[in-house]
Amino acid sequence: MSAPSTPVMRPWFGDEETAAVAEVLASGWVAQGPRVAAFEAAFAERVGARHAIAVSSCTAGLHLALEAAGIGPGDEVVVPSLSFIATANAVRHVGARPVFADVDPVSQNLTAATVAAVWTPSTTAVLVVHQAGMPADLDQLAEYCGRRGLLLVEDAACALGSSYRETPIGGHGRTAVFSFHPRKVITTGEGGMITTDDPVMATRLDRLRQHGMSVSAAARHASAQPVIEQYLEVGYNFRLSDLQAAVGLVQLGRLDAIVERRRHLAQRYRDRLTALDCVAVPGDPDYGRTNFQGFIVELGPGFATGRNEVLGVLAAAGISARRGIMAIHREPAYRDHGHGPLPVTEHLSDQTLILPIFHQLDETEVDRIAEVVINAAHGRQRIAA
Numbered sequence: 001m002s003a004p005s006t007p008v009m010r011p012w013f014g015d016e017e018t019a020a021v022a023e024v025l026a027s028g029w030v031a032q033g034p035r036v037a038a039f040e041a042a043f044a045e046r047v048g049a050r051h052a053i054a055v056s057s058c059t060a061g062l063h064l065a066l067e068a069a070g071i072g073p074g075d076e077v078v079v080p081s082l083s084f085i086a087t088a089n090a091v092r093h094v095g096a097r098p099v100f101a102d103v104d105p106v107s108q109n110l111t112a113a114t115v116a117a118v119w120t121p122s123t124t125a126v127l128v129v130h131q132a133g134m135p136a137d138l139d140q141l142a143e144y145c146g147r148r149g150l151l152l153v154e155d156a157a158c159a160l161g162s163s164y165r166e167t168p169i170g171g172h173g174r175t176a177v178f179s180f181h182p183r184k185v186i187t188t189g190e191g192g193m194i195t196t197d198d199p200v201m202a203t204r205l206d207r208l209r210q211h212g213m214s215v216s217a218a219a220r221h222a223s224a225q226p227v228i229e230q231y232l233e234v235g236y237n238f239r240l241s242d243l244q245a246a247v248g249l250v251q252l253g254r255l256d257a258i259v260e261r262r263r264h265l266a267q268r269y270r271d272r273l274t275a276l277d278c279v280a281v282p283g284d285p286d287y288g289r290t291n292f293q294g295f296i297v298e299l300g301p302g303f304a305t306g307r308n309e310v311l312g313v314l315a316a317a318g319i320s321a322r323r324g325i326m327a328i329h330r331e332p333a334y335r336d337h338g339h340g341p342l343p344v345t346e347h348l349s350d351q352t353l354i355l356p357i358f359h360q361l362d363e364t365e366v367d368r369i370a371e372v373v374i375n376a377a378h379g380r381q382r383i384a385a
């Protein structure tokens, strides 16, 4: 059997990325330096944040954001179980305890009610995820956190280009962390960005990502006088390189086109699948816009084929789909961790799948994928021999 021909996701690169990397190589400065600074400035402007701090991954950024806010041993941090495992791992990395909350069945995100259900006197923070780019209801969560005196941090790994009440995700003043892994809307291979409006937080994040150093290597290099750096605290090497940032700058310039294309393809899927009432498809919530980083469909009770079988049918047709978002509490790494009832999370994790959506996907392929799903819904699939 031949390999699937349509991937679930593919990055969009052009000659500009190649040229940008070649320029960095020719400059002789490849670690964190002027390109990282330029990428940070462009990113902050794009989302409307005062500060942006580039890091080696979103996971590293979440770790730093929690540590810089003083979260550590003894603290409980509410997270969704319905997320990529890094959301919970980052809480563990700072020695705090992730507490799994259930999610809204439509947005697949935390709400004030699901957070309130697991709150304890040890709760000090909420790590809200904008799952697959779908914005969470930030005002509602911020109101709850304000009332309880909790820190609210955004795992915006998938949400670059999404917005909440007309303002881009990352531009709401609090700390938000983005990913540039190839599964996200723009990529630098690996990489992440933290945004914040708080200058004290920004300075601390900048220091923690580079070994706790008082002055960056690039600043020392640029100075005509010898500069002796100091190490003010125990930090990390969570830096992004100038090679990656050069790619990121070009990719950021493509963001509007990428999001526009995804919204167009998502609408095509919605139009094709609209006749199937046994399938729920994603769309914008009334308070914001999603970037359709993922196109997650939920199979309802009338769907004639099981979720895993549908993945097999799609694979046989040369289409690489994926199960929906994982439930972290079911993974071996969290088996003994403990959790309350998570019925919506478990239902969504079992009954959803992610269809291919990426910039170069064409409309006729969307139509073909939708047809395979429709046939499976009616139990008409044929599995190729």
Ligand SMILES: *Cc1c(COP(=O)(O)O)cnc(C)c1O
Residues within 6 Å of the ligand: 057, 058, 059, 060, 083, 084, 086, 087, 129, 131, 155, 157, 158, 178, 179, 180, 181, 191, 192
């Ligand atoms: C991808 C992802 C991460 C991890 O991002 P990395 O840059 O790979 O560390 C964290 N949280 C969520 C919700 C993600 O989707």
